[in-house]
Amino acid sequence: MATLAQGTRAADDGTRFFLAMALAMALVIVAGFSLNLAMGRSSFALPLAFHVHGVIFMTWLGLYLAQAVTIATGHVALHKRLGKLAYVLVPAMVLAGVTIILVSLRGSGGPFFFAQNEFLISNLAGLLAFGGLALWALRVRRHSGWHRRLMLVAMSILTGPGLGRLLPMPLFIPYAWPIAVGASFAFGIVAMVADWRAHGRIHPAYWWGMGINVGAFLASMVLAYSPLGYAITEAVIAGTPGAARPMQAFLPPGFAM
Secondary structure, eight states, rough: OOOOOSSSSSOTHHHHHHHHHHHHHHHHHHHHHHHHHHHTTSSSSHHHHHHHHHHHHHHHHHHHHHHHHHTTTOOHHHHHHHHTTHHHHHHHEEEHHHHHHHHHHHHHHTTSOHHHHHIIIHHHHHHHHHHHHHHHHHHHHSSSSHHHHHHHHHHHHHHHHHHHHHSGGGTTSSSHHHHHHHHHHHHHHHHHHHHHHSSSOOOHHHHHHHHHHHHHHHHHHHHHTSHHHHHHHHHHHHHGGGSOSSSOOOTTTOOOO
16 A cells, blocks of 8 residues: 555544454455465465465555554654555566466366356456556555545455355355355445445445446456356366366365365
8 A cells, every 4th residue: 555645644534444444354364364274275285376476465465454554653654665565566466366366277176166267257357456446546645535445445355265265165155256255345335334424425435446346246247157258267277177177166075064
C-alpha cells in the first residue's frame, strides 16, 4: 500500500477500522494455510513454484499489515517509503498467482472439490481484479478515502484461498468454488456497512471496488461454463497429469473428512 495524504497523518475517522480489517484478513489467510499444514493437507515438499509464490504472497501480506500499522501509528514517512514496494509486489503477485494456478492444474488437476474450469478461469479473473484494484489504489494514493478502500477490496480477494482452507469444501460440492469466493465478499460488505453507519453513505470507492470484484467473478463463471471456457481449460491441461481427473468437482474414492 502506498502513501495516503501528503505530509500529514491520515487521522480521519476510520483509521482503526482499516487496521482491524487488515488484521482480520491477515488472520484468515494465515489461519487457513496453517490449518492445512497442521492437518497434513499440505507440506513443504512441493515444487519450487509453490515456495516462490508463498514468499511473494507472505511479503505482500506483511507489507499490507505494515502499511495499516504505520498509518494508524502516525509514521507517515515510513508508510511512504514502504509503499513504493507495492509497485513491484502487485505485478509479482499476479505473475506468481498465474504460475501457481497452472502448475497446480497441470500437475494434480487442482483441488478435487473445485471444477477445473472454475479453478482456472475464475481464479485468473480474481487475480486480475486484485491487480487492477491494487494498482488503481496506488494511482489515487493522495486521496486517502479512495486509496485505502480500493486497497481493502483488493486485499479481500486474496482471502479466498484462506477461507477455502478453513471451510469444509468437500461438503459444498458442486458449489464449493462460488461459496469460497462469496465468503471473501464478506469483508467488502462489512466495510460498506461500516461506512454507512459512520457517514450515512457508502463511499463510491466501495461501489466501484466491489462492483469490479463481483462483476469479474460473475463474468468469469459465465465464461468458465461456456464452450470457450471448457475449451481453454482442456487446452491448458492437455497431455498433463491434471487431465486424468474429471473436469467437474468430485470426491476421490475412499475419501473421508
